[in-house]
Every structure is written in structure tokens, then in C-alpha cells.
Amino acid sequence: MNILNSLEVIVPTYKSRDLTRAFVKSFEHFSPDDMEVTFHLVENSTDTSYREEALTWAKNVNWHNNPDADTNEDATSNKGSWANCSAIDFVKHDIKTEFVFLCHNDCVVTSALFFEEMKKRVEEGCQLVGTLRSPSRNDYLHSSGLLVNTELFQEVGVTPEFHRDIDVCEILTVHCVENDIPYFAFESTFSDKSLYEHCNEPWKSLGPKCGVDRTLDTQNREVIYAHLGRGSEKNFGKYGKPGKVMYKDWESLCESLIEGYENG
Secondary structure: OOOOOEEEEEEEEOOOHHHHHHHHHHHHHHOOOOOEEEEEEEEOOOOOOOHHHHOOOOOOEEEEEOOOOOOOOOOOOOHHHHHHHHHHHHHHHHOOOOEEEEEOOOEEEOOOHHHHHHHHHHHOOOOEEEOOEEHHHOOEEOOOEEEEEHHHHHHHOOOOEHHHOEOOOHHHHHHHHHOOOOEEEOOEOOOOHHHHHHOOOOOHHHOOOOOOEEEEOOOOOOEEEEEOOOHHHHHOOOOOOOOOOOHHHHHHHHHHHHHHHHHO
């Protein structure tokens, strides 16, 4: 039995229609025909300006407004982490599928190999699979892309424990390590910048230090997942580090990819 024939996806967002659209469109496009995907778009504000449109982006889309995303007392110093956690927690107990995918909305699936690889890892017994690991943070799996067993997810949660230097979703890796639960992290240009040499186009031309995290399949054949990084800051013009892919460039790239999906 294919336990990934049904999958729910939690997508936190904040007034970021274009980023969220690109993620949903890419995930839906590359998902297998026999996989039923349900997206939970959690808008961390009262904004409903693109709600009706969002419901048409894929076959199964649920919209949720979470206007109290930043009410945590630590939100001032760790606003992004708490907002991400709040969005995930908002629908955590609604998930019914055996596995759930957690992500950032400034990501795109870039190959059908993404789902093939995820399926293999689950068949091998992994309860947590990450698109990125953070070498500078004890190799914790990053919250930008996580496939996790729902029972484990609902039991452990994703709440940061900053007094232990554990950011949002990192507690899932900690729990797996401490309890000998099988987990897996793909290699990416985030953990090894030299891997950009193995990237296919248009991802290779971005260069080794562009700031876009590109996840490769286990055979280093092609990029299967990409993460812009600092998506909200770039979207609102609050990030300007030289040499990095900025919002307009990412938007153009994603639009060309989506056009290819829809016309292909």
C-alpha cells in the first residue's frame, strides 16, 4: 500500500500571494496522479484579498486566517519563528493523513523526483524527511521543507525552545535523535555550496552564493526542491544583501516555470 497516496500540506503565509501561488502550483504539478494532495494555506493576518483565487490553484485547497500569529511574548525578537509555529499549530490537529508536509511559502518543487525520493525514504522507515539540514545548527532539519509522520508531529509539535537554542520545527530532529527514530535529510547547496555544480538549469546559473537553497536528489541528478530564503523580507523590500536572488528575480523565474507547467 502506498501510504503517500494522500498527503496534507501546511503552508504558512503572510500577505504573499505570489510566493504561495508558486509553491502550490509547483507542488500540485509534480505530485503523482495517484496522490491526493490537500493544501492548508494559513494566512497570518486578516487579509482575504486573494482567498477566492487561492482556492482555485489546486484541486483541494483550504484557506485559514490566523490574525493572532504574533501574540507570543517572545515574538518581538523571534517574530518569524513564532509566526511560522503559530500557523502550523493553527491546523495541527486537523491533519488526518499518515504524513504531513510542512514548508515555507518561498519554496517550489522542481521535479517529479521529489515525490519519488520522499516515497523511498518513507518505505525505508523514515518518520521525518527534510529538504535541508543546517550544519551550523547540529544538522537539524530545516522548517522550509519537512515530511513528517503525523502522529509524531502532533505528539512532539514544532514549538521553538530558544532557551535550548532550538528553533521552530527543530525539536522534531531532536526527538528523532534522542529516541532512535529513523530520519533523513537530503543534501543541498545550503549544506554544501559546491553542489551547485550538479544543479540543472535554470538553477545552476544562479551561482554558488545566490542565497537560493537547492536540494538535489540522492543521485545528484537534478534539483528537486528550491527555497528562496528570506522570502517575506524580500517580498516587503526589507532585505538587500548584495549578490543574492531577490524577490523580483524569483517571481520572474517562478512565473516562467508555472507558464511552462500550464502550457506543457
